[in-house]
Amino acid sequence: LVALCAATTVGFVSIIFVLRWVLYFKEGLAWDGGLAEFNWHPVLIVIGFIFLQGIAIIVYRLPWTWQCSKLMMKFIHAGLNLTAFVFAVISMVAVFDFHNAANIPNMYSLHSWLGLTAVILYCLQLVLGVGLYLIPITPVSWRAAFMPIHVYSGLLLFTGVIAVALMGITEKLIFGLKDPKYKDSPPEAIFVNVLGLLLVIFGGLILWIATR
Amino acid sequence: LVALCAATTVGFVSIIFVLRWVLYFKEGLAWDGGLAEFNWHPVLIVIGFIFLQGIAIIVYRLPWTWQCSKLMMKFIHAGLNLTAFVFAVISMVAVFDFHNAANIPNMYSLHSWLGLTAVILYCLQLVLGVGLYLIPITPVSWRAAFMPIHVYSGLLLFTGVIAVALMGITEKLIFGLKDPKYKDSPPEAIFVNVLGLLLVIFGGLILWIATR
Numbered sequence: 001l002v003a004l005c006a007a008t009t010v011g012f013v014s015i016i017f018v019l020r021w022v023l024y025f026k027e028g029l030a031w032d033g034g035l036a037e038f039n040w041h042p043v044l045i046v047i048g049f050i051f052l053q054g055i056a057i058i059v060y061r062l063p064w065t066w067q068c069s070k071l072m073m074k075f076i077h078a079g080l081n082l083t084a085f086v087f088a089v090i091s092m093v094a095v096f097d098f099h100n101a102a103n104i105p106n107m108y109s110l111h112s113w114l115g116l117t118a119v120i121l122y123c124l125q126l127v128l129g130v131g132l133y134l135i136p137i138t139p140v141s142w143r144a145a146f147m148p149i150h151v152y153s154g155l156l157l158f159t160g161v162i163a164v165a166l167m168g169i170t171e172k173l174i175f176g177l178k179d180p181k182y183k184d185s186p187p188e189a190i191f192v193n194v195l196g197l198l199l200v201i202f203g204g205l206i207l208w209i210a211t212r
Numbered sequence: 213l214v215a216l217c218a219a220t221t222v223g224f225v226s227i228i229f230v231l232r233w234v235l236y237f238k239e240g241l242a243w244d245g246g247l248a249e250f251n252w253h254p255v256l257i258v259i260g261f262i263f264l265q266g267i268a269i270i271v272y273r274l275p276w277t278w279q280c281s282k283l284m285m286k287f288i289h290a291g292l293n294l295t296a297f298v299f300a301v302i303s304m305v306a307v308f309d310f311h312n313a314a315n316i317p318n319m320y321s322l323h324s325w326l327g328l329t330a331v332i333l334y335c336l337q338l339v340l341g342v343g344l345y346l347i348p349i350t351p352v353s354w355r356a357a358f359m360p361i362h363v364y365s366g367l368l369l370f371t372g373v374i375a376v377a378l379m380g381i382t383e384k385l386i387f388g389l390k391d392p393k394y395k396d397s398p399p400e401a402i403f404v405n406v407l408g409l410l411l412v413i414f415g416g417l418i419l420w421i422a423t424r
């Protein structure tokens with residue numbers, strides 16, 4: 001329960017950090033094919049793909065949900081994961097659109113390879129989750145047989161998404177900071193490094209709660 | 213058991229990939245304060261901190277070790293983890309030495325922050341592991357009480373180390389490829405992106421084996 005409060009707090013602080021990054025240090029938010037459109041990418045990832053996915057994973061463990069029916073819990077878990085997926089997709093549309101407008105190649109980086117793979121596998125997890133655990137006709141033996149795989153792949157995807165975000169932060173700091181450079185540790189570099197630490201702590205807390 | 217063979221194979225292929233990267237695409241290996249000294253950094257990380265740590269984690273699960281005594285198993289687990297730690301320390305000496313010789317600032321990046329944190333926590337894990345599970349005087353109740361934390365922090369550190377390696381690969385590809393750039397996907401970029409994928413698959417397999 002301490003871990004739960006800590007996770008929520010760290011999650012909210014991460015969201016404040018990513019907003020301050022794009023609004024105060026960078027070009028703000030817009031949908032204009034420019035850098036302000038790119039900025040939707042980290043914002044939607046942190047709010048949606050990291051924070052909402054993290055909450056979705058621990059939702060079965062929250063004390064005040066123990067009184068809800070199991071079906072209601074499943075709808076909340078599936079709904080949060082679906083919302084996280086939608087955020088992730090829009091965030092990727094933002095980068096692709098920005099890249100095409102600025103004539104930057106697509107899908108060249110390890111970040112983009114792993115990121116796209118994570119989103120595709122996440123979609124598969126979502127479809128299999130609905131098919132196995134929400135549709136009433138699925139036999140209970142199947143549900144039980146697939147549960148260890150569902151939990152393993154869910155936690156691996158969550159961890160992978162945080163790793164991909166850390167690579168994205170690294171790339172953006174190198175590309176975005178020119179004078180002074182990332183190497184010279186301007187305030188933005190320190191601030192965003194701290195955002196990276198917060199995301200790791202958030203991930204560690206969610207994994208702790210989910211494996212107790 | 214299929215997962216076990218797959219993990220070992222992917223691990224060995226990763227080692228071949230990192231060696232081919234530094235020997236064929238880059239400046240080779242040397243201890244001269246130059247780029248060839250930096251190259252020890254990824255090589256020792258992949259061989260030591262990733263491969264040996266991964267094997268150390270699953271060593272209790274290997275079929276041919278079921279006939280060994282528990283104490284012997286502990287020595288193998290602790291010895292492999294100690295070797296991995298030594299490799300990690302030497303690999304960091306290589307970068308610091310290279311940075312100082314080339315007048316590049318130290319510890320500016322999120323990669324270096326998370327990397328150094330991981331090595332320090334790994335050292336703590338090692339000391340606590342010896343103190344709790346190797347020294348005969350530790351009461352059995354303590355051993356049992358700390359085991360869930362030992363397993364959680366061990367798996368989190370392993371995962372974190374892979375994430376740090378992916379950030380390091382990203383940085384090196386951006387800094388090292390100038391003409392053609394990383395964005396233009398020269399053969400080295402594709403080759404090293406594949407190395408990144410292999411490390412993720414290796415990590416996923418080790419985590420699968422360790423949580424069965």
Ligand code: HEM
Pocket residue numbers: 041042045046049088092095096097099105106107108109110111112113114115116118119161162164165166167168169170171172175
């Ligand atoms: C963890 C979830 C994330 C996913 C799934 C993801 C996915 C992607 C994908 C698929 C691309 C390629 C777009 C293209 O080729 O046109 C991309 C590009 C990019 N992303 Fe992310 N991203 C994530 C998080 C982040 C974060 C938090 C940042 C921080 C700013 C970031 C920074 C970048 C940058 C700078 C690029 C352009 C360079 C490149 O293509 O590698 N990403 N991302």
Ligand code: HEM
Pocket residue numbers: 057058060061074075077078081122123125126127128129130133134150151153154155157158209210211
């Ligand atoms: C990409 C989307 C999804 C991810 C990442 C995901 C991830 C997870 C994780 C990590 C757990 C373990 C939670 C814990 O042990 O506390 C879990 C449990 C579960 N998930 Fe999902 N899930 C997803 C989609 C779904 C969907 C669509 C359903 C359908 C309702 C579903 C049904 C369940 C059920 C029934 C459990 C077991 C709860 C319990 O009794 O402990 N999941 N999920």
Ligand code: HEM
Pocket residue numbers: 253254257258261300304307308309311317318319320321322323324325326327328330331373374376377378379380381382383384387
């Ligand atoms: C996962 C284990 C790793 C750890 C613990 C680690 C640790 C570190 C540390 C502490 C530094 C800072 C050195 C200094 O400031 O003088 C550093 C720098 C660096 N590392 Fe790693 N590293 C790891 C993996 C990798 C890998 C696989 C690569 C791939 C080539 C890499 C590439 C770099 C680069 C390019 C630098 C210099 C830029 C910077 O300081 O961020 N690292 N690493």
Ligand code: HEM
Pocket residue numbers: 269270272273286287289290293334335337338339340341342345346362363365366367369370421422423
């Ligand atoms: C940084 C170093 C270490 C790491 C990363 C680490 C990690 C792990 C992990 C992940 C497990 C779970 C393995 C599984 O479930 O298959 C484990 C189990 C264990 N570790 Fe460590 N460990 C470290 C050092 C040590 C040391 C020095 C000892 C002292 C002997 C030790 C003793 C044990 C024991 C007794 C188990 C339980 C084995 C069992 O019966 O399942 N560990 N360790």
Ligand SMILES: O=C1O[C@H]([C@@H](O)CO)C(O)=C1O
Pocket residue numbers: 070132133140143144145147
């Ligand atoms: O539908 C369900 O499937 C799992 C379980 O039956 C599988 O182990 C679970 O907790 C449900 O509510």
